[in-house]
Amino acid sequence: MLFENRKQLSTLLLPAIVVLGLLTAYPIISVVYNAFLSVDIGSGQHHFVGMANFAELFDDFFFVTAIQNTLLFTVVASTAQVLLGLVLALLFHRNFPGRRFALPVIIYPMMISTLVCSSIWRSWYHYDFGFLNAAFVSVGLPPQEWLFNPDFALYAIAIVDTWQWTPMAFLIILAGLQSVPKDISDAAMVDGATGWKSTLYITLPLIQKQILLAFLLRSIDTFKLFDKVYVMTGGGPGNATETLSMFVYKYGFRFFDLGMASASSLVMLAISLAMTLIYAKRVMKGGKQ
Amino acid sequence: MNARVHGIVVWCCTGLFLLPIVWMFGTAFKSPNEILNAGASLLPTTLSFDSWLAVWQGSLFTLISNTVLVSLSATVVSVVVAFFAAYGLVRYRFPAKLDYLFLLLVLIIKMMPPIVVAIPLYSLMNQLSLLNSKAGLILAYQVYTLPFCIWMLLGFIRDIPLEIEEAGAMDGAHLFRRLLHIVFPLCAPGLVATSIFAMILGWNEFLFSLLFIHSPDKLTIPLFISNFMTEDGTAWGELMVIGIISSIPMLVLASYMQRYLLRGFSMGLK
Amino acid sequence: MFRKAIIASVILATTPMVNASELVIAGRDSSYGEAMEFIVSEYNKLQPETKVTLVKRPSKGLYESLVLSMREQTGNYDVILMDDTWSTEFLTNKWLAPLSKAVEDKDFVQATFDIGRYPDVKGSAYAMPMVGNVAMFAWNRAEFAKYGLSQPTSWTDVLNSAKKISESSDTNGVVFRGVKGNPIVTGFLPILWGYGADVVDQDGHSTLNSPAAKKALDTFLAMKQYAPKGVDVYNADEVRESLQKGTTAMAIEVWPAWVPNLDNAEVSNVVGDIELMAPPAEVGAPAPMLGIWQLAVPADSDNKQAAESFIKFATSSAIQKALALDYGMPPTRNSVYFDKDVVSKYRWYPQQAKALASGKARPRIHNWAEVESILGDYLQLAMMGQMSAEQALEQAHARIDRIVKS
Incomplete structure (x- = not known):
């Protein structure tokens, strides 16, 4: 009875629908439409080419590599971020001396501009003059190749992304922990569940949704990986760090080839939707009375 | 885990996260010469405000x-x-x-x-x-x-x-x-x-x-x-x-x- | 004071009086931005009734802003600063307005002015050259002397000297920009041209399958073993750093903006040691790569006349001299290159003027960005050893020809 009122509902939803509709209806339609066209940016002339853009994309082994790289990066980086974020959130859920100061420090990396953040790490990864190799050598380890090893470059970028964005997973999960009603956690205490057992069986199920949400949001963002590659490797060495966003950027903003840019972003959209639909469904569902 | 160990563990994690930021602050106060020749060091040997003046x-x-x-x-x-x-x-x-x-x-x-x-x-x-x-x-x-x-x-x-x-x-x-x-x-x-x-x-x-x-x-x-x-x-x-x-x-x-x-x-x- | 007086008189002589108007200029940031600010303030001294707004775009964003704005015909900008590799595309799309006959001036280094003509060097001018960048070759005289080497005159020389230096010391022989995309291509072009080969012919068809191109790429790839480790991800920063530190003896591609720091004791360990020259040639005469920044008027501007007068002013010799002296902007006028004050400040300018005069523009085709990107992809694969030189050139050739046809 409380939640049957259609008029209330439309009042609640209308602002979001208007804003998003206004801003994205035209862009979305034009992406779908352009994907099947060949567009000349100068004259604005275009003609229908059917699936030709898609055929060309999948014919290009750089594009196929980009799909593989992007998927690998998404899985590695988002998993690392959520796991690390979860551990940190559990650590921060308990009080300790100086927690008030440690929290801002932990979340500081995500406040730093991505350009600055990527530059810091680019300098750190330098083979001859970087901080990391200097540190390695000083403790007797051999210097590492980092960015120019084609087998490691993508992971090197994943490390940077994890450094910058673990705080996001951390904050989402921490906020979830903080929202767990007192009586439930107190009840757990009374029942005598302690330490990791209580964490595993009582706390984790309670913040399952936040963990999934962190996964969902981080997967979407890591799937769009662009700036870090652009600053650090340009997609190299070879095509080790070529990503789908680099591809879309190249076609959209360097060649202004709207047909190919739209086709590649549709492919991108399809993959990321397929990949995240499982989490998305679980985040959406459940708890509805 | 007792409270003291817990605190030490968290602060160590925090310290690791902090390193690149320390380097960022350190480099901001290095002189151009130190940036060229000691780019890898975390902290400057002498404080220089050259970069701050250039940005301001x-x-x-x-x-x-x-x-x-x-x-x-x-x-x-x-x-x-x-x-x-x-x-x-x-x-x-x-x-x-x-x-x-x-x-x-x-x-x-x-x-x-x-x-x-x-x-x-x-x-x-x-x-x-x-x-x-x-x-x-x-x-x-x-x-x-x-x-x-x-x-x-x-x-x-x-x-x-x-x-x-x-x-x-x-x-x-x-x-x-x-x-x-x-x-x-x-x-x-x-x-x-x-x-x-x-x-x-x-x-x-x-x-x-x-x-x-x-x-x-x-x-x-x-x-x-x-x-x-x-x-x-x-x-x-x-x-x-x-x-x-x-x-x-x-x-x-x-x-x-x-x-x-x-x-x-x-x-x-x- | 004296300089200002000269500027004032030049402007009075060259600028037609224009009515009060407003000009919006799309320029670049950092040193280009400061230089443009100076031009604007000087211009306002003479044309106080013209309101000039300078929009400083980041260098990785100017192109995108210009394309979107001109495509939508917003009329946002009256004067634009552009790289010479963009201009063919802009002109093919009819986004630029032609300039009047009054802009012709014999004092400009011919090659830098002709790059602004359309459809070919006989066509009328659409842009004037503001900054005369040209890629130079750098070698460290002190390092060379240590091993009894003399100035390299061919790419084979470069390779041999690099070998000698790398093998007998910790110093690397040679450095270049190896990062994927535009950098590795501009790192390779001086060698490709030095062998008498090219990426495309006048119609935009690939010529990468020539034997000369193969030889050039072999030389380029052979250099990697005498380059610093990780050169595959080197960009301007790393190249400049290794020259300034003195850890590398030669650099294939050095732009004028990088040069002043080499002689600045605060950031260089090699003051006075580095020599600059037009890049060596294997066959024929050297063909240094031009990187001209041009000023032009978009076709959608409402103030074309005032815009042209601003462009003329910005490229006048008095302004160029001031820009060279105070902002290190390489000029495009002969009179400035051989000016006494300018030469005494920049010892390498006579070399640079020579390089500029024999300069070669990157191919004037409207889809150069795409061609460059394809070549960059395959060069990287060859550099990483994931493909042979032959395969890389063949595949790049096939793909470039495919986009030309489509």
Whole structure:
């Protein structure tokens, strides 16, 4: 009875629908439409080419590599971020001396501009003059190749992304922990569940949704990986760090080839939707009375 | 784990996270010669303010205040609009699973690569005469922030026990009173986390600000940052200085807001 | 004071009086931005009633802003600063307005002015050259002396000297920009041209399958073993750093903006040691790569006349001299290159003027960005050893020809 009122509902939803509709209806339609066209940016002339853009994309082994790289990066980086974020959130859920100061420090990396953040790490990864190799050598380890090893470059970028964005997973999960009603956690205490057992069986199920949400949001963002590659490797060495966003950027903003840019972003959209639909469904569902 | 060990463990993790930041601060205070010859060291041997003097200029204040205005407004708009929408989506019944459809569309918007959105959005903004205006930029940022906020808030609103709201309704509180006095305070940690993220999105946004704004007096910080990374190379010292300057306001804001995030602690959770 | 007087008189002589108007200029940031600010303030001294707004775009964003704005015909900009590799595309799309006959001036280094003509060097001028960048070759005289080597005159020389230096010391022989995309291509072009080969012919068809191109790529790839480790991800920063530190003896591609720091004791360990020259040639005469920044008027501007007068002013010799002396902007006028004050400040300018005069522009085709990107992809694969030189060139050739046809 409380939640049957259609008029209330439309009042609640209308602002979001208007804003998003206004801003994205035209862009979305034009992406779908352009994907099947060949567009000349100068004259604005275009003609229908059917699936030709898609055929060309999948014919290009750089594009196929980009799909593989992007998927690998998404899985590695988002998993690392959520796991690390979860551990940190559990650590921060308990009080300790100086927690008030440690929290801002932990979340500081995500406040730093991505350009600055990527530059810091680019300098750190330098083979001859970087901080990391200097540190390695000083403790007797051999210097590492980092960015120019084609087998490691993508992971090197994943490390940077994890450094910058673990705080996001951390904050989402921490906020979830903080929202767990007192009586439930107190009840757990009374029942005598302690330490990791209580964490595993009582706390984790309670913040399952936040963990999934962190996964969902981080997967979407890591799937769009662009700036870090652009600053650090340009997609190299070879095509080790070529990503789908680099591809879309190249076609959209360097060649202004709207047909190919739209086709590649549709492919991108399809993959990321397929990949995240499982989490998305679980985040959406459940708890509805 | 006893409290002392716990504290040491957390601070060690924090220290690791901190290293690149220490390097950023260190490099900001190195002289150009030290940057060339001791780029790997964390801290400068002698303090130099060369880079600070090179970055410091009158327009910095305008840039920061523009960025604050734009990202703060975008955040407020997004969080408010998303709060209503998420509440509606969580609590109300929809015919034909329209609510899932809506959420899916929102997710797709979030997944679109900004570059593809930017080109048609530019034409749209041009037709609406919203190019080169802060209002236009605030609106454009909704493409990033609104889908994000809606999805963030869903879970937090869902976690609020229905009984509390029903009790409120019995007392005769109407929808907006209930939202304001019951739902809003109860999902404060979620709202705070969401606002921090939305603020960061707006604060570091580069592409739309680059394309949609062309008056020097309306530009935002991220464009200024790219000044120090050109195709001729990176001005390391200056880049680190502007990295610090541009992140401090966000850090202050987040430090202030963390009290709402950590309310569980103040209520004596052990 | 004296300089200002000269500027004032030049302007009075060259600028037609224009009515009060407003000009919006799309320029670049950092040193270009400061230089443009100076031009604007000087211009305002003479044309106080013209309001000039300078929009400083980041260098990685100017192109995108210009394309979107001109495509939508917003009329946002009256004067634009552009890289010479963009201009063919802009002109093919009819986005630029032709300039009047009055802009012709014999004082400009011919090659830098002709790059602004359309459809070919006989066509009328659409752009004037503001900054005369040209890629130079750098070698460290002190390092060379240590091993009894003399100035390299061919790419084979470069390779041999690099080998000698790398093998007998910790110093690397040679460095270049190896990062994927535009950098590796501009790192390779001086060698490709030095062997008398090219990427495309006048119609935009690939010529990468020539034997000369193969030889050039073999030389380029052979250099990797004498380059610093990780050169595959080197960009301008790393190249400049290794020259300034003195850890590398030669650099294939050095732009004028990088040069002043080499002689600046605060950031260089090699003051006075580095020599600059037009890049060596294997066959024929050297062909240094031009990187001209041009000023032009978009076709959608409402102030074309005032815009042209601004462009003329910005490229006048008095302004160029001031820009060279105070902002290190390489000029495009002969009179400035051989000016006494300028030469005494920049010892390498006579070499640079020579390089500029024999300079070669990157192919004037409207889809150069795409061609460059394809070549960059395959060069990287060859550099990483994931493909042979032959395969890389063949595949790049096939793909470039495919996009030309489509």
